[in-house]
Amino acid sequence: MATLELIGLTKKFAANNAAAVHDVNLNVGDGEFLCILGPSGCGKSTTLRMIGGFEEPTAGDVRIDGQSVVELPPNRRPTAMVFQKYTLWPHMRVFDNIAFGMRLHHVPKEHIDRDVKNALQMVGLSGYEQRYPSQLSGGEQQRVALARALVLQPKILLLDEPFSNLDALLRVRLREELHAIQRRIQITAIFVTHDQEEALSLADRIAVMNAGHLEQLDQPSQIYAYPKTLFVADFIGVMNIFNATRTGDSLRVGQYALKGATGVRGDSNLSIAVRPEDFTFGAPTDSHNSTEMWRGVIDQSIDLGHYRKVLVVVPGLFENETTALAHRLKVYMPKSADAKEGDSIALYPTRYLVYTDHTQPIEVRNQALRTSDETRRDDLSSVAVSSDALANSG
Amino acid sequence: MTRPYNRKKIFMATARALTAQPAPPAAAKRRDLSGLFGYVLIAPPVAIMLLLIFYPAIEAVIETIFVSDAQTGQTTLSLQNYIAFFQDPILRANLTFTVLVTLATVFMLFVVGYPLAMYLRFSKSRLAGTVQVLTLFPLFVPGVILAFALIRFLGTHGMFDTLLGIVGISGYRTPYLQPQGIVIALVWEHIPFTVLVLTAGLRQVEDAVIESARDVGASGWQIFTRILLPLTTRSALIVFCLNVIGVFGAFTLPYLLGPAQPMMMGVSMQQAFNNYQDRIGALTQAVLTFLICAAVGVLYVRTITRPRER
Ligand SMILES: Nc1ncnc2c1ncn2[C@@H]1O[C@H](COP(=O)(O)OP(=O)(O)O)[C@@H](O)[C@H]1O
Numbered sequence: 001m002a003t004l005e006l007i008g009l010t011k012k013f014a015a016n017n018a019a020a021v022h023d024v025n026l027n028v029g030d031g032e033f034l035c036i037l038g039p040s041g042c043g044k045s046t047t048l049r050m051i052g053g054f055e056e057p058t059a060g061d062v063r064i065d066g067q068s069v070v071e072l073p074p075n076r077r078p079t080a081m082v083f084q085k086y087t088l089w090p091h092m093r094v095f096d097n098i099a100f101g102m103r104l105h106h107v108p109k110e111h112i113d114r115d116v117k118n119a120l121q122m123v124g125l126s127g128y129e130q131r132y133p134s135q136l137s138g139g140e141q142q143r144v145a146l147a148r149a150l151v152l153q154p155k156i157l158l159l160d161e162p163f164s165n166l167d168a169l170l171r172v173r174l175r176e177e178l179h180a181i182q183r184r185i186q187i188t189a190i191f192v193t194h195d196q197e198e199a200l201s202l203a204d205r206i207a208v209m210n211a212g213h214l215e216q217l218d219q220p221s222q223i224y225a226y227p228k229t230l231f232v233a234d235f236i237g238v239m240n241i242f243n244a245t246r247t248g249d250s251l252r253v254g255q256y257a258l259k260g261a262t263g264v265r266g267d268s269n270l271s272i273a274v275r276p277e278d279f280t281f282g283a284p285t286d287s288h289n290s291t292e293m294w295r296g297v298i299d300q301s302i303d304l305g306h307y308r309k310v311l312v313v314v315p316g317l318f319e320n321e322t323t324a325l326a327h328r329l330k331v332y333m334p335k336s337a338d339a340k341e342g343d344s345i346a347l348y349p350t351r352y353l354v355y356t357d358h359t360q361p362i363e364v365r366n367q368a369l370r371t372s373d374e375t376r377r378d379d380l381s382s383v384a385v386s387s388d389a390l391a392n393s394g
Numbered sequence: 395m396t397r398p399y400n401r402k403k404i405f406m407a408t409a410r411a412l413t414a415q416p417a418p419p420a421a422a423k424r425r426d427l428s429g430l431f432g433y434v435l436i437a438p439p440v441a442i443m444l445l446l447i448f449y450p451a452i453e454a455v456i457e458t459i460f461v462s463d464a465q466t467g468q469t470t471l472s473l474q475n476y477i478a479f480f481q482d483p484i485l486r487a488n489l490t491f492t493v494l495v496t497l498a499t500v501f502m503l504f505v506v507g508y509p510l511a512m513y514l515r516f517s518k519s520r521l522a523g524t525v526q527v528l529t530l531f532p533l534f535v536p537g538v539i540l541a542f543a544l545i546r547f548l549g550t551h552g553m554f555d556t557l558l559g560i561v562g563i564s565g566y567r568t569p570y571l572q573p574q575g576i577v578i579a580l581v582w583e584h585i586p587f588t589v590l591v592l593t594a595g596l597r598q599v600e601d602a603v604i605e606s607a608r609d610v611g612a613s614g615w616q617i618f619t620r621i622l623l624p625l626t627t628r629s630a631l632i633v634f635c636l637n638v639i640g641v642f643g644a645f646t647l648p649y650l651l652g653p654a655q656p657m658m659m660g661v662s663m664q665q666a667f668n669n670y671q672d673r674i675g676a677l678t679q680a681v682l683t684f685l686i687c688a689a690v691g692v693l694y695v696r697t698i699t700r701p702r703e704r
Pocket residue numbers: 013014015016020038039040041042043044045046047
């Protein structure tokens with residue numbers, strides 16, 4: 001068990017101009033499960049490899065339990081890595097794969113036998129000792145790789161997309177097993193993935209990376225509710241993003257007005273982000289607040305079991321309506337909602353985030369337009385995202 | 395029964411077959427093809443092999459084991475030619491010498507080839523491209539040219555000797571006309587193939603396989619002996635077999651660079667045939683050489699056709 005600190009961690013490859021990893025700072029607590037999440041090529045693996053000692057940082061420091069380890073080779077760091085694929089040594093049986101490291105460390109044979117047995121039991125593969133890796137399924141191979149990493153009792157477990165080569169069902173199952181093991185032995189774990197669902201379901205906290213930069217470090221719920229940058233807003237979950245202009249306190253999205261963004265200052269060119277579940281609906285014929293109501297036609301209505309996803313074409317909402325498909329509003333409605341393709345619909349965002357170039361995003365909650373009678377209120381509340389929520393992401 | 399012209403042709407075909415590089419593993423690969431189309435595809439190479447290798451080889455074997463008595467004219471099955479070969483101390487020395495030169499050359503090829511292949515596999519430096527081209531360079535130099543270049547370079551008062559003189563080292567003894575001369579030249583000649591195959595084998599070992607070993611504490615040497623060597627045995631066996639066959643039957647370089655005595659089998663055969671007009675003697679030597687290479691060839695075929703069970 002251990003803590004991990006990355007301080008100004010930077011990596012530049014000679015071949016590339018831009019840094020693969022740029023000035024990443026973060027702390028990971030004892031026993032914490034941290035996911036590094038980002039699109040392919042954003043520097044996740046490079047960051048992980050610098051923690052494990054496989055890549056030398058251009059600048060910055062890696063500290064484990066307060067001790068700098070940047071000078072140490074991988075085998076002298078208290079870390080163990082599980083790679084994406086080809087991780088097992090194909091010419092060794094499962095037993096020898098797991099025992100290899102202990103043999104190199106001259107661990108007595110009885111200990112090796114016992115530890116290999118325990119490690120295999122932990123990953124649910126007792127009795128597989130004499131198999132060769134080629135006689136294992138992909139999932140079993142990754143379990144053995146996990147057992148092999150854990151058998152040396154590292155302080156920090158590093159995993160680089162360990163399940164991304166497996167089919168979806170198996171991926172979910174192994175993810176749950178890994179989570180249970182991590183909780184049981186309370187090891188600090190850093191898990192790299194490009195799959196947000198994987199990150200959201202595994203992580204205590206998620207570090208979102210983009211183009212070598214750490215964009216946000218937060219708990220999954222915070223990342224979802226308060227994405228700190230437009231990139232995170234777009235990358236995590238489903239989000240509708242519009243360009244907007246500001247005049248005084250009112251915002252304009254296409255031909256529609258959005259009231260109540262009192263906290264917004266600075267740039268007049270802004271971006272607005274709305275989650276699909278943050279809409280309220282009115283009758284299409286409702287004359288109430290007609291300039292604020294967005295009116296459109298349901299293009300597609302998809303029953304997703306516990307809710308309904310509708311794609312709405314709203315004329316005059318998006319700036320460049322060149323490709324209609326890319327510019328449909330994504331909206332979640334209750335399953336009971338009567339929303340057929342071709343129906344007219346009137347809707348309005350009840351909560352949205354405003355992004356400017358320079359400041360933190362501002363959250364706007366807007367309840368005045370609830371047309372359904374009893375919740376009608378007259379105030380428009382504009383709440384800057386609580387500074388706590390954003391401060392701990394730095 | 396005397397068909398001198400024909401016999402000579404048979405011998406030459408056998409000798410060519412022995413000195414030439416063995417057929418590529420294409421035949422083995424093509425076995426995967428099923429049906430008539432596959433047979434049509436393999437028919438020409440098989441026909442050529444039967445005609446130019448198996449037929450002359452079998453005829454040579456038959457001719458050397460059936461001895462006709464000069465007086466009675468009676469033909470009997472006898473190993474007399476082979477007994478004569480092994481009773482001749484010079485020929486025995488030639489065979490031993492060939493085996494030793496072959497083993498030394500192949501050993502040196504591994505000693506030089508593995509580090510080069512490792513460098514090409516793992517180096518990220520720009521120099522690697524240049525080294526790659528240099529390792530292929532011998533492919534483009536004909537043996538005769540190489541032999542004379544080596545004589546100029548390594549011979550007494552050659553460039554190497556002169557360079558040593560400049561740095562004050564005297565008493566240089568040239569490998570020219572020594573066994574070492576043959577080994578040096580044959581190593582040079584077989585480096586491209588050796589490095590190509592070993593590099594290909596090493597490239598099949600994934601980075602993650604090596605990095606996991608580093609992660610659990612393997613040193614560079616342990617990674618080489620416990621991971622890389624076992625995972626490249628197939629490539630190493632291919633290199634071993636084809637180099638043994640190629641070196642064992644070498645002619646040009648041993649002829650031009652080696653000592654007068656003992657000599658390698660290729661040279662010995664040529665001498666028996668041309669200088670002593672001892673056709674049966676040359677044929678016996680050819681058959682022995684063929685059998686030794688064929689044994690290694692069987693190992694080679696088994697290596698390349700063995701399924702990768704891992
Ligand atoms: N060994 C390397 N040499 C040069 N560039 C590299 C190397 N490894 C990674 N990169 C570059 O660094 C960037 C980040 O790569 P990586 O960390 O592997 O991304 P991710 O794991 O997030 O997909 C990419 O642009 C990649 O091309």
